[in-house]
Amino acid sequence: MTNWKKRSPQEIQERIKAALKQNRSFYEEPILGMPASYLDSRIFPKDSPILKGAPFLQTLINNPNHIGCHTLTQSEETFKGTQEIERDLLEIVACDIFKAEKGKFDGYVASGGTEANIQAVWIYREYYKQEFKAKHEEIVILCSEDTHYSLSKASNLLAIDIRRIPVDPENRNMDMKGISLVLKESMAAGKKYIIFNCNMMTTMFGSVDNLDLVVSELKKTGLEYKIHLDCAYGGFFYPFSKPDSNLNFEHQAVTSITVDAHKMVQAPYGTGIFLIRKGFIDYTHNHDASYVKGEDYTLIGSRSGANAIAVWMILNTYGKYGWQEKSFILKRRTDWLCEKLDELGIDYYRNSFSNIVAIKAPFITKEIAEKYYLVPDNHHKPKWYKLIVMDHVDLEQLEPLLGDLSGVSETV
Numbered sequence: 001m002t003n004w005k006k007r008s009p010q011e012i013q014e015r016i017k018a019a020l021k022q023n024r025s026f027y028e029e030p031i032l033g034m035p036a037s038y039l040d041s042r043i044f045p046k047d048s049p050i051l052k053g054a055p056f057l058q059t060l061i062n063n064p065n066h067i068g069c070h071t072l073t074q075s076e077e078t079f080k081g082t083q084e085i086e087r088d089l090l091e092i093v094a095c096d097i098f099k100a101e102k103g104k105f106d107g108y109v110a111s112g113g114t115e116a117n118i119q120a121v122w123i124y125r126e127y128y129k130q131e132f133k134a135k136h137e138e139i140v141i142l143c144s145e146d147t148h149y150s151l152s153k154a155s156n157l158l159a160i161d162i163r164r165i166p167v168d169p170e171n172r173n174m175d176m177k178g179i180s181l182v183l184k185e186s187m188a189a190g191k192k193y194i195i196f197n198c199n200m201m202t203t204m205f206g207s208v209d210n211l212d213l214v215v216s217e218l219k220k221t222g223l224e225y226k227i228h229l230d231c232a233y234g235g236f237f238y239p240f241s242k243p244d245s246n247l248n249f250e251h252q253a254v255t256s257i258t259v260d261a262h263k264m265v266q267a268p269y270g271t272g273i274f275l276i277r278k279g280f281i282d283y284t285h286n287h288d289a290s291y292v293k294g295e296d297y298t299l300i301g302s303r304s305g306a307n308a309i310a311v312w313m314i315l316n317t318y319g320k321y322g323w324q325e326k327s328f329i330l331k332r333r334t335d336w337l338c339e340k341l342d343e344l345g346i347d348y349y350r351n352s353f354s355n356i357v358a359i360k361a362p363f364i365t366k367e368i369a370e371k372y373y374l375v376p377d378n379h380h381k382p383k384w385y386k387l388i389v390m391d392h393v394d395l396e397q398l399e400p401l402l403g404d405l406s407g408v409s410e411t412v
C-alpha cells in the first residue's frame with residue numbers, strides 16, 4: 001500500500017482547487033466547440049455561499065466531462081486537472097485495495113455496478129471474437145444463482161447466453177459438483193469461451209464465491225476462460241474485514257473488477273468503478289469516437305468529473321487506516337447483531353466477514369419488514385429478508401428491531 005494517505009480538509013481543498021485551475025473553465029476561458037457549459041447559473045450561481053469550502057460542489061458547477069479512459073490515453077486536455085484526480089483515485093482502488101501493480105491496469109468511474117459489469121462482459125466478448133473468431137453462441141457467462149441481475153442484462157444486451165450455477169440454500173456456496181455440471185452442460189451446448197463472474201459479497205446474502213474452486217474446475221475443461229470479480233457491494237468492505245482474501249489482482253486468474261463507491265463509501269450515485277488488467281480495455285476501443293481526444297473505450301460516454309472527485313475526497317479524508325477502522329466498527333456491530341439473533345433463536349445467513357444479514361422469512365412479519373424497510377429476496381414469495389449494517393444502522397436502530405423480533409421468535 002503506497003498511495004492512500006489521510007489528508008486534511010485544507011489539503012483536499014487545495015488539491016482540487018489546483019485541479020480545477022488546470023482544467024479549462026467555462027466561466028473564464030473560451031470553450032466554443034463543446035455541447036456543454038457550467039451548470040445553469042440562474043439555478044446554480046457561481047458565487048453561492050454554499051460553494052465556499054465545498055470542492056465537490058465547486059467541481060459539480062464547473063461541470064468537467066470525464067469522457068474516455070484516462071489511464072490509457074491522453075484524453076480531452078480541457079479537463080486534465082480533474083482527470084488526474086480520477087487517475088489517483090483509480091490507483092488507490094486498484095493498487096491499495098485490490099493489489100494491482102502500479103501502471104498495470106486500466107479503468108474508469110462508471111455510472112454504477114451495472115455498467116461496470118456490462119463493460120467487463122463486453123470486453124471479454126470482443127476479446128473472444130477478435131482473438132479466437134468466436135461466435136456469440138460459443139460464448140457463455142457463468143455465475144452463481146445469487147449473482148446480481150446486471151449479468152443477465154449483460155447477457156441480453158450483448159447477445160450471449162448466461163448459465164447460473166446453483167448454490168446451497170443454507171450456506172449459499174456453489175460446490176464442485178454444481179460448477180462441474182454446468183460446465184459440462186455448457187460444453188455439450190457448444191460453448192467454448194467462458195466469462196465467469198465471481199462475487200465478493202452478493203446483493204442479497206453478502207456471500208463470497210470460492211475463487212480457487214472455480215479456477216480449478218475451469219482448468220479441468222481446457223476451455224478459454226476469463227474471470228471478472230463483481231465486488232460492487234463488497235469491494236470497499238471485504239478486503240478490510242478479511243485482509244488475507246485472495247479476490248484481487250494478485251490472483252493471476254482475475255482479469256477485471258467492479259466496485260461501487262455509491263454503496264459502502266456513501267459517495268453520490270454515479271460512482272461505480274471498473275478496473276481491468278492492461279491490454280484488455282483495448283478490445284472495446286471505439287474508433288468512431290473520432291471527435292473525442294483519445295477516443296473512447298467505455299460504455300457510458302460523457303460522465304461527470306465531479307463523481308471521481310467525491311470518491312477521491314472521501315477516501316483521502318479517511319486514509320487507509322481510517323477506512324480499516326470504519327469497516328472494523330461495522331463488522332463488530334454486525335457481530336453484535338448476530339449474537340443477539342442467536343440468543344433469540346432466529347435463523348439467518350451471514351458470511352462472517354460481511355455486514356449483510358439475511359433473516360429467514362418466517363421470522364419477519366409484514367409489519368416488521370415495512371417498519372424497518374427490510375428487503376426481501378423476492379417481493380412475491382419472500383424466503384429471506386436482508387438488512388445491511390451501514391454507517392447509519394447503529395445499535396440505537398438495531399435495538400428496537402431486536403425487540404420486535406423477540407415477540408415473533410416466540411411464535412415461530
Ligand SMILES: Cc1ncc(COP(=O)(O)O)c(C=O)c1O
Nearest residue numbers: 112113114148202203230232233
Ligand atoms: C453485487 C452487485 N453487483 C452489481 C450491482 C449493481 O449496482 P448498481 O445498482 O450500482 O448498478 C449491485 C447493486 O446492488 C450489487 O449488489
